[in-house]
Amino acid sequence: MPEQHAKRSKGSKMSRRLWLTGTAGLVGGMAIKTVYDAVNTASAASPSTVSQPPLPQKQQGISQSVPKDPTKVPGRLASELGQRAPYEHPRRLVVKPQLSGYSVTPLQDLRGIITPADLHFERHHGGIPAIDPQQYRLLIHGMVDRPMRFSLSDLKRFPSISRFYFLECSGNGFLSVPSEKSTPEISPQRLDGLISTSEWTGVPLRMLLREAGVNPRAKWLLAEGNDAAVMTRSIPLEKALDDALIAYGQNGEALRPEQGYPARLFLPGWEGNTMIKWIRRIEVSDQPFMTREETSKYTDPLPDCTARLFSFEMDAKSIITFPAFPYRLPQKGWWEITGLAWSGRGRIVRVEVSTDGGRNWRRAVLQSPVLPKCQTRFNFLWNWNGKPATLMSRATDETGYVQPERELFLRKRGAGTFYHANQIRAWKVQKDGRVLFDI
Amino acid sequence: MNRPLVLSIVCVGCLLEVCCWQATPQEATTVVMQTKEGTTEPEMVQQELPVRFGFGQRATRAEIAAWDIDVRPDGQGLPAAAGTVAQGRSIYAQKCAACHGPTGKEGPFDVLVGREPREGFPFGKSMEFFRQKTIGNYWPYSTTLYDYIQRAMPQNQPGSLQAHEVYSLVAFLLYQNEIIGPDARLDAQSLPLIRMPARDRFVRDNRQGGVTFR
Numbered sequence: 001m002p003e004q005h006a007k008r009s010k011g012s013k014m015s016r017r018l019w020l021t022g023t024a025g026l027v028g029g030m031a032i033k034t035v036y037d038a039v040n041t042a043s044a045a046s047p048s049t050v051s052q053p054p055l056p057q058k059q060q061g062i063s064q065s066v067p068k069d070p071t072k073v074p075g076r077l078a079s080e081l082g083q084r085a086p087y088e089h090p091r092r093l094v095v096k097p098q099l100s101g102y103s104v105t106p107l108q109d110l111r112g113i114i115t116p117a118d119l120h121f122e123r124h125h126g127g128i129p130a131i132d133p134q135q136y137r138l139l140i141h142g143m144v145d146r147p148m149r150f151s152l153s154d155l156k157r158f159p160s161i162s163r164f165y166f167l168e169c170s171g172n173g174f175l176s177v178p179s180e181k182s183t184p185e186i187s188p189q190r191l192d193g194l195i196s197t198s199e200w201t202g203v204p205l206r207m208l209l210r211e212a213g214v215n216p217r218a219k220w221l222l223a224e225g226n227d228a229a230v231m232t233r234s235i236p237l238e239k240a241l242d243d244a245l246i247a248y249g250q251n252g253e254a255l256r257p258e259q260g261y262p263a264r265l266f267l268p269g270w271e272g273n274t275m276i277k278w279i280r281r282i283e284v285s286d287q288p289f290m291t292r293e294e295t296s297k298y299t300d301p302l303p304d305c306t307a308r309l310f311s312f313e314m315d316a317k318s319i320i321t322f323p324a325f326p327y328r329l330p331q332k333g334w335w336e337i338t339g340l341a342w343s344g345r346g347r348i349v350r351v352e353v354s355t356d357g358g359r360n361w362r363r364a365v366l367q368s369p370v371l372p373k374c375q376t377r378f379n380f381l382w383n384w385n386g387k388p389a390t391l392m393s394r395a396t397d398e399t400g401y402v403q404p405e406r407e408l409f410l411r412k413r414g415a416g417t418f419y420h421a422n423q424i425r426a427w428k429v430q431k432d433g434r435v436l437f438d439i
Numbered sequence: 440m441n442r443p444l445v446l447s448i449v450c451v452g453c454l455l456e457v458c459c460w461q462a463t464p465q466e467a468t469t470v471v472m473q474t475k476e477g478t479t480e481p482e483m484v485q486q487e488l489p490v491r492f493g494f495g496q497r498a499t500r501a502e503i504a505a506w507d508i509d510v511r512p513d514g515q516g517l518p519a520a521a522g523t524v525a526q527g528r529s530i531y532a533q534k535c536a537a538c539h540g541p542t543g544k545e546g547p548f549d550v551l552v553g554r555e556p557r558e559g560f561p562f563g564k565s566m567e568f569f570r571q572k573t574i575g576n577y578w579p580y581s582t583t584l585y586d587y588i589q590r591a592m593p594q595n596q597p598g599s600l601q602a603h604e605v606y607s608l609v610a611f612l613l614y615q616n617e618i619i620g621p622d623a624r625l626d627a628q629s630l631p632l633i634r635m636p637a638r639d640r641f642v643r644d645n646r647q648g649g650v651t652f653r
Contacts, residue, residue: 295583
């Protein structure tokens with residue numbers, strides 16, 4: 001094998017390719033030491049023309065053994081698809097393994113604000129459909145001048161935008177409302193893991209609606225999914241013409257199937273249930289459709305014996321992701337309290353942290369970038385004296401909205417509330433370093 | 440010439456060279472703007488859009504009809520067919536009872552039948568009532584039943600029911616919830632006229648950000 005490749009590498013085409021690759025900075029000024037190196041460098045530049053020699057098993061990145069001194073043993077080679085370090089095992093937690101089920105994001109394992117796509121929380125109502133992107137189409141009809149059909153490549157041909165946004169299920173945090181399911185032994189993932197943040201890429205929905213020509217009397221649209229639940233939600237036209245996207249990209253690649261591949265509705269700052277995944281149809285109308293989701297499910301009973309309908313926007317909220325159950329602080333001294341804050345109405349302007357159960361509040365450091373309708377990372381240095389402490393965080397957004405205390409929240413929303421549970425959370429640090437959720 | 444600009448020109452040069460070699464012509468442009476502090480920032484550009492791009496195809500009546508299955512509260516979308524409580528009872532026993540219980544009250548999945556609490560709509564008072572939301576005490580529109588059952592039920596065979604079966608199941612469930620009589624027959628005209636007990640309990644969202652918590 002080596003002889004054969006050595007022979008081919010003497011060809012003029014190969015030399016030209018190597019020279020170019022070097023110029024482009026892929027290998028820089030590194031000298032080509034061996035034939036083996038030369039072949040592999042070349043195949044990285046153009047895998048279709050040069051076949052790669054088989055690599056020893058340990059170099060394929062699956063089961064690389066760990067040497068005593070990594071500086072004395074050559075490492076493994078480049079690979080087509082990367083994977084996590086073998087010591088890192090962040091996992092979604094599948095809470096409800098049913099067709100209408102969900103899994104939650106491991107918030108306590110994440111850094112910064114971006115959720116890796118394979119850890120984005122899931123909420124499905126009829127399982128995850130398998131959809132061929134070649135067969136995919138989006139219909140726009142109803143009160144329009146020109147009923148339209150768009151293929152995936154049609155959607156991608158429109159001007160695209162990419163934005164960082166959070167996506168939160170409005171049921172996120174329901175376990176923070178006292179109920180028979182309440183427990184202090186609950187992790188940030190289990191408690192509030194129905195939120196993730198990604199860079200979403202897509203076409204502004206208003207561009208597609210302009211293409212179809214919306215009747216001036218239209219006020220609503222129905223969005224419908226291509227899954228077994230044929231999920232539907234009514235969306236005010238105003239939002240559709242504002243910042244709504246038909247998204248096909250997530251963190252630099254195509255949407256994951258769990259997130260709506262090949263295309264989904266994305267409504268920045270709104271409850272996740274409205275952002276119909278696997279979207280197949282948009283019907284423009286002069287009235288809402290009163291679907292099962294928006295009437296019998298995603299409504300909010302109030303203590304005055306009414307129920308809120310179309311409660312779209314996600315209120316400002318913050319959560320501490322460290323320290324939190326099941327982590328146990330091993331010793332007193334300096335610790336960095338960290339967490340995430342967000343608002344469906346714009347930017348977070350302030351996060352305050354209390355280490356004494358809400359008596360004193362001090363500002364946390366907000367990490368850049370602080371983006372509208374996106375998660376913001378906050379940090380707060382804390383010198384733990386080893387005594388019991390209660391940690392809380394409180395977010396304020398650019399509208400002046402302050403995350404409510406639990407008592408105010410329950411008084412206004414009522415004990416029977418379920419969705420939009422954004423009240424201040426508290427973590428109780430015990431003398432032995434254990435951290436429990438204060439329910 | 441400042442340092443970032445020189446660097447960006449070098450980078451563009453490299454990119455262009457590779458692109459030419461791979462024979463995929465591609466424009467690579469970098470716009471840099473000088474600001475007063477001497478730093479460089481990307482320039483925001485607003486592009487003019489054409490009135491229409493002309494992408495996509497006209498949707499045909501047939502392809503819209505194949506997918507346009509929704510039913511609105513005013514009855515738009517209801518097909519010409521009819522169903523009865525009696526027919527609904529036998530379809531329910533066959534296709535629904537396994538998940539929702541023999542009478543619609545037992546579960547294990549969503550409880551469908553129940554009028555308690557009859558008065559007051561106290562669902563915001565206690566989590567206890569959250570578990571008791573039914574068609575009879577919580578659903579505000581009768582048409583939603585038709586729309587949902589025909590698109591998503593039964594869960595193991597979604598979209599498999601005929602129009603007369605859906606009307607019959609709606610009739611049976613409304614009867615079980617004491618909303619219509621045992622002899623009722625439902626069709627596109629009669630279904631939207633049924634007034635649900637919880638119809639007037641729903642209010643528009645009044646949250647709007649700002650300092651007042653609602």
